[in-house]
Ligand SMILES: [Zn+2]
């Protein structure tokens with residue numbers, strides 16, 4: 001791409017985004033005032049579909065229950081790039097006092113998915129106007145139920161990712177100043193797995209443990225041994241957390257109960273650590289069973305994998321941001337939270353961009369009842385990702 005061509009796109013895109021920004025903010029405030037929880041995004045997807053119709057973008061509604069999929073066809077053949085935004089709110093009562101605060105008691109866009117939804121509308125509006133110069137198609141994926149983890153799976157099952165060659169997503173990040181972006185190499189967050197262990201013993205009198213099999217003593221050793229997975233088995237440079245968050249057994253001080261139940265969560269960022277953690281938990285359960293005469297029944301569930309940021313997609317995004325906005329993308333630390341864009345990122349090369357949204361003097365935490373992101377992050381998100389797609393499909 002020549003320098004003049006480059007300047008041409010840059011000023012056109014800046015101007016287009018500046019023009020549409022007031023409307024995107026107006027839609028965002030409307031969505032913010034009317035938050036909907038996972039798989040209940042009926043009004044929200046109605047707003048999205050109406051805006052896509054107004055823009056002349058072809059779309060399908062009811063994909064994965066309340067999801068919407070828009071399609072922009074480039075003038076020439078080429079790859080299909082998907083961009084995914086989540087739409088659901090959280091079960092939190094808003095306490096910002098903003099004029100457009102949630103009108104729904106106990107529901108709030110406290111993770112900023114309202115920002116993501118309108119950012120994707122803006123990206124769609126810009127790329128639709130640029131379609132004559134695109135070689136390839138753009139898929140706009142408006143996804144329900146990210147917080148509950150389930151929306152991505154249902155949309156994939158109903159074809160949202162069919163024919164997609166690469167995927168992008170975004171998340172607002174109030175720890176990053178507005179106007180800047182965060183990038184994470186490799187695994188951007190964590191796999192979130194869960195386990196239930198029932199330790200079966202043999203009930204008896206507390207005074208005669210030799211005539212019983214004590215599941216509490218076995219469970220106590222089990223909890224301690226599980227921590228050796230993190231300290232002694234997983235590579236120290238990798239991430240692994242094993243937490244037993246619930247343990248229940250017994251009613252009376254002088255009765256050995258017949259069972260003890262444990263529930264826990266495992267967070268890992270590397271596939272090797274994930275496999276090691278599951279294998280270690282299985283082996284330790286077997287060891288405790290053999291050593292202490294109990295029977296440990298383990299149910300281990302694999303949740304979503306980590307979002308794997310593919311280096312090529314990351315670099316294309318960073319280059320586009322550099323060309324469009326400047327040297328404003330910094331490396332950022334990965335998170336130990338879950339995110340179901342991971343399922344899409346497992347299918348094709350993908351990258352999830354962190355968009356700075358901090359507003360000085362305001363709460364800088366998502367999932368809090370007073371979260372107030374800086375709305376200018378919408379325009380920055382549109383310029384960054386629309387430019388990325390435009391460059392990929394140039
Ligand atoms: Zn969230």
Ligand SMILES: [Zn+2]
Nearest residue numbers: 111112113171
């Ligand atoms: Zn979120």
